[in-house]
Amino acid sequence: MLLLGAIDPWMMAGLLYLGAGAGLAAVHLSRTALRLPAVEAPLRRTDVPWLALVILTGGVLGPLLLMFGLARTDGASASLLLKLEGVATMAIAWLAFRENVDRRLLLGA
Numbered sequence: 001m002l003l004l005g006a007i008d009p010w011m012m013a014g015l016l017y018l019g020a021g022a023g024l025a026a027v028h029l030s031r032t033a034l035r036l037p038a039v040e041a042p043l044r045r046t047d048v049p050w051l052a053l054v055i056l057t058g059g060v061l062g063p064l065l066l067m068f069g070l071a072r073t074d075g076a077s078a079s080l081l082l083k084l085e086g087v088a089t090m091a092i093a094w095l096a097f098r099e100n101v102d103r104r105l106l107l108g109a
Contacts, residue, residue: 009067009071010064012067013063013064013066013067016063016067069081090105090109
């Protein structure tokens, strides 16, 4: 919360994903150095529009709106909302996308 007072939310969202990208690059480079096989499915031409939509919403709009929201919310409310995010995501996956949620996941949530 201290950084949000001094840094513009646009910059903070960018720094958030710059750190995530650096971490993923380190994982990729270490897998390459250890000569481990790729575990990703190949990208098909029909996947590109969906991938672009995911990048726009989850990689640009999501972090940007999160930083703008955190900049305008007090600490206690922001903390509670961020704790609720995981449970809400699980509930959406369970109800909307028919993901498997067993007793262990429900107890964890």
